[in-house]
Amino acid sequence: MTRTASQAAVAACFVFCLAGAAPAARILPEPLLGQFEQGYGVVEAVVTSARPGKTAIGATLSAYHVVFRVAGVVAEPVRRKLGLEAGEQFTLRLAVGYARQIEELGRRTGTGGTSATADKNPLASGTRYLLTVRAREGGGFEHAPGAGAAERIKKLGSVRVRTIRAVREVAALPEAQRVVRLRALAAAPKADQALRLIAFDALADRAVRGRADATENDATAEALMALWNDPQAELSGEMFVRLDAALCPVAGDEFTRSAQRRDAWLARVFAAWPGEPAARAAALTERENTVLAGLLDLARLHPKAVGERVVRELDAAAGPAQFRWRIAWVLQRMVQEFDAPRPEWTAALRQYYPRALAEADAWVLRLLASSLRMGLRARPPAQRVFRPDAATVEATVAALERMGKERSGDRPDPNAASAVYELTRVVEGLAE
Numbered sequence: 033m034t035r036t037a038s039q040a041a042v043a044a045c046f047v048f049c050l051a052g053a054a055p056a057a058r059i060l061p062e063p064l065l066g067q068f069e070q071g072y073g074v075v076e077a078v079v080t081s082a083r084p085g086k087t088a089i090g091a092t093l094s095a096y097h098v099v100f101r102v103a104g105v106v107a108e109p110v111r112r113k114l115g116l117e118a119g120e121q122f123t124l125r126l127a128v129g130y131a132r133q134i135e136e137l138g139r140r141t142g143t144g145g146t147s148a149t150a151d152k153n154p155l156a157s158g159t160r161y162l163l164t165v166r167a168r169e170g171g172g173f174e175h176a177p178g179a180g181a182a183e184r185i186k187k188l189g190s191v192r193v194r195t196i197r198a199v200r201e202v203a204a205l206p207e208a209q210r211v212v213r214l215r216a217l218a219a220a221p222k223a224d225q226a227l228r229l230i231a232f233d234a235l236a237d238r239a240v241r242g243r244a245d246a247t248e249n250d251a252t253a254e255a256l257m258a259l260w261n262d263p264q265a266e267l268s269g270e271m272f273v274r275l276d277a278a279l280c281p282v283a284g285d286e287f288t289r290s291a292q293r294r295d296a297w298l299a300r301v302f303a304a305w306p307g308e309p310a311a312r313a314a315a316l317t318e319r320e321n322t323v324l325a326g327l328l329d330l331a332r333l334h335p336k337a338v339g340e341r342v343v344r345e346l347d348a349a350a351g352p353a354q355f356r357w358r359i360a361w362v363l364q365r366m367v368q369e370f371d372a373p374r375p376e377w378t379a380a381l382r383q384y385y386p387r388a389l390a391e392a393d394a395w396v397l398r399l400l401a402s403s404l405r406m407g408l409r410a411r412p413p414a415q416r417v418f419r420p421d422a423a424t425v426e427a428t429v430a431a432l433e434r435m436g437k438e439r440s441g442d443r444p445d446p447n448a449a450s451a452v453y454e455l456t457r458v459v460e461g462l463a464e
Contacts, residue, residue: 058131061164061178063233064196068203072166072176073114074106074196076188077122082155085125094129096155103160106193107200114167124165124175126182128154135180160185195226211238211248215255218278221265229274232256236278244282253283260296269322272300276326294334298341301327301359305351316352324355328362335370339363343380353388353396360384361403367418368407382421389427394438394447397431401454404428408461420462428458 062070077100085095102120116122128134134154153159162183164176175182202213217223217231235252238244244252256279259265267275276297280288287293300323306312331338342363346356364381367373388400407418420428432455439448 058179059177061176061181063230063237064164064199065203065230065234066237067164067176068107068110068200070166070176071109071111072164073109074200075100075114075116075163075165076103076106076185077101077161077163078103079155079157079159079161080121081157094127094132096126096128097123098126098155099123100161100163104188106162106188107196109166110200110204112167114165114173122173124163124173124182126175131179133175133177133180133182134184136184154184160187162188191224192226195224195230198224198227199230211235211244211252215252218275219255219259225268225271228271232274232278236281239281249282253279253287256282257287269300269318272296273322273326289333294330294337297323297326297330298337302341302345312352316355319355320358324358327359328365331362331366332370335366335372336374339366339374339377343376346380346384349387353392354399356384356388357392357396357399357403360388361406364403364407364418378418381418382424385420385424386427389424389431392431394435394445394451397435397451398447398454400431401428401451401458404458405454405461408458408464425462428455428462431455432459 061067064074080099080101082096082098085097099121100123102116102118102122104118105114105116108114126133128136136154162185164181165173166176168174202210202217205213214231214234217227218235220228235244235256239249239252256275259267260275260279276293279293301319303315306315327338342359345351345359346363349356360381363377367377367381385400385404389397392400404420404424407420432452435448435451435455438444439452445451
């Protein structure tokens with residue numbers, strides 16, 4: 033099997049969607065293996081001071097010169113050592129904010145500095161980081177680019193250290209041996225899960241960037257497909273999603289558009305729910321963080337099959353309320369965005385919303401309100417408008433009244449006030 037150029041684009045889009053909806057400017061860091069290949073090493077360090085960076089037009093709002101004290105060099109680069117020792121200080125220029133190397137914002141003081149509260153300010157003295165750095169030609173150091181590339185930590189555990197050093201060992205291998213090792217890690221059921229995930233990502237990266245020829249892709253696809261088809265593999269949700277994301281660019285259209293893949297995804301999304309409350313909550317969290325994030329993308333490839341399954345599941349009212357909201361949200365997106373939406377999709381939503389609004393707690397009502405507002409905001413021709421029918425409007429008003437009473441009660445649900453606000457915006461939007 034060989035990868036087509038069109039399939040690389042499909043796979044890249046699929047991986048992006050799994051990461052969550054975000055502006056295109058948010059670029060994730062290179063995988064750790066690739067960073068080692070590019071000459072980076074990993075350092076645990078503590079902030080000692082920070083000052084705003086300067087450009088030709090003055091101080092910037094996001095760039096800082098940060099002085100760190102080395103707590104330890106976790107892993108040296110493959111080729112050129114960093115030359116840093118524990119206790120030594122060094123300076124990095126880092127960007128802070130959305131999609132920046134430090135992806136959070138500290139509170140600013142009136143003088144342009146940062147507050148001294150370590151739990152609020154990412155640049156407060158004493159804040160600990162896991163940094164990916166390399167020596168610059170001519171002196172000094174630079175940090176790897178990418179959103180969240182500089183990771184704020186409380187403690188660096190021994191398991192994490194072992195994983196990082198194991199990745200460095202793989203990066204140090206000659207390229208042909210490295211690929212063989214990555215395949216072996218990906219397929220090894222007893223290998224560290226973090227290492228296996230890194231192997232999936234690295235193999236996919238080689239295919240997407242055109243670094244793997246047809247022979248390598250075929251061998252990699254064979255190894256990964258054996259794992260995909262192994263009923264004893266017992267893949268977690270995250271492992272399943274990352275294996276799938278590796279197979280898409282490696283195995284090409286034959287895999288990506290296959291009924292086999294479609295059915296495996298649907299089986300994961302709509303697996304039976306545990307009866308015990310804690311296990312049920314854990315299952316919901318795993319699905320929210322893994323396969324549910326890819327359901328809309330699967331629907332783009334298989335609209336009829338996904339639509340039929342979602343309609344059936346909504347009619348059965350199975351699973352937690354938050355799960356039913358999420359699959360209804362997918363169906364609503366299909367109604368508004370797909371070229372040929374089926375009338376039964378709209379009918380299922382009109383049946384779902386009144387019942388859900390009547391039964392939901394304050395948190396789920398906030399979610400339902402966000403979906404209803406999505407329909408009100410949509411404008412042709414980019415999207416079709418899914419406008420609530422009379423039964424849904426009546427149920428929305430009733431839910432608003434119910435949350436108003438809840439908010440005023442002796443022990444109100446902490447989400448009641450926000451639910452009132454969100455539902456009020458829906459009612460006001462319906463009146464426009």
